[in-house]
Amino acid sequence: MFKFMKSKKGFSLVELMIVVVIMAILVAVAVPIYNSVTGKSRAKTCIDNQRQIISVISNDIMLNNRTNVTESFAVEYNGKEASYDDGSNTIYTEEYLGKLFQTIPYCPSDGSSISVSISGNSVTPTCTTMGDDSDNPHALNPDGSGSGS
Ligand SMILES: [Zn+2]
Numbered sequence: 001m002f003k004f005m006k007s008k009k010g011f012s013l014v015e016l017m018i019v020v021v022i023m024a025i026l027v028a029v030a031v032p033i034y035n036s037v038t039g040k041s042r043a044k045t046c047i048d049n050q051r052q053i054i055s056v057i058s059n060d061i062m063l064n065n066r067t068n069v070t071e072s073f074a075v076e077y078n079g080k081e082a083s084y085d086d087g088s089n090t091i092y093t094e095e096y097l098g099k100l101f102q103t104i105p106y107c108p109s110d111g112s113s114i115s116v117s118i119s120g121n122s123v124t125p126t127c128t129t130m131g132d133d134s135d136n137p138h139a140l141n142p143d144g145s146g147s148g149s
Contacts, residue, residue: 042108043136049105050125072117079110
């Protein structure tokens, strides 16, 4: 057996194919795990961002004694940058939010958007979880805990 191995030069086709098949199996196992981990991580970031939106805006409403605020806005993310739509807001305009937040918190999932509705003193963010991350919902539960973590 040893002699036989020693006399061979290089790898046989069968040996190379076995290596290729093993590598293909490893990739097939690793890629879904990687996607699931990064998807969960994006869901967690999104939920943390929604909590931050609630906390900062609620605080601003309280500090300024605002009453009967009825405004809404959306922050969209296209995979590269976040864009902001303030509709016809008079208080929570892009400029004002830029002062409240260093960066207006957005959902890190490509193509998703967080829409925020402010009514009275309650701030309600909702994320439209898209694409690969639809398995990991970005929804805040009523008690403020995340369902995606
Ligand atoms: Zn999200």
